[in-house]
Amino acid sequence: MTTTTSQRELFRFLEDRFACAQVCAECARTCALRASLQDPDGPKEQALARRRGIQCAEVCEATCHVLSGQPGQNERRIRAQLEWCRAVCLECAEVFDGCPGAEAGAKSCRECAQACTDFMATLR
Numbered sequence: 001m002t003t004t005t006s007q008r009e010l011f012r013f014l015e016d017r018f019a020c021a022q023v024c025a026e027c028a029r030t031c032a033l034r035a036s037l038q039d040p041d042g043p044k045e046q047a048l049a050r051r052r053g054i055q056c057a058e059v060c061e062a063t064c065h066v067l068s069g070q071p072g073q074n075e076r077r078i079r080a081q082l083e084w085c086r087a088v089c090l091e092c093a094e095v096f097d098g099c100p101g102a103e104a105g106a107k108s109c110r111e112c113a114q115a116c117t118d119f120m121a122t123l124r
Helices: 003-037 044-068 075-097 103-122
Strands: none
Touching: 003 044, 003 075, 003 103, 044 075, 044 103, 075 103
């Protein structure tokens, strides 16, 4: 492998990592906003959507912080964080599917889950 190829791969890795972090941050914002719109004392579905939205926002935020760290981080830690984020996002999207008006939140969660999946594919 040439130095140029190695540099290209590194740049691509960092670009993918940054793109994933951006999607996680957007998902965190969307979920936090959605959670703030839910009445915690409302129907059971609203309370669940609020809890899942808060959890998803927190996990996405943590994932964004992990991805913002140094490129030489432990790959197992990064992969575990991405898998956790992906799972939480998919669970949150399912809950949002049952809430009228939560389509944007569900879409954001699914996009984040896909970004995590795509980025994990770049890890060796």
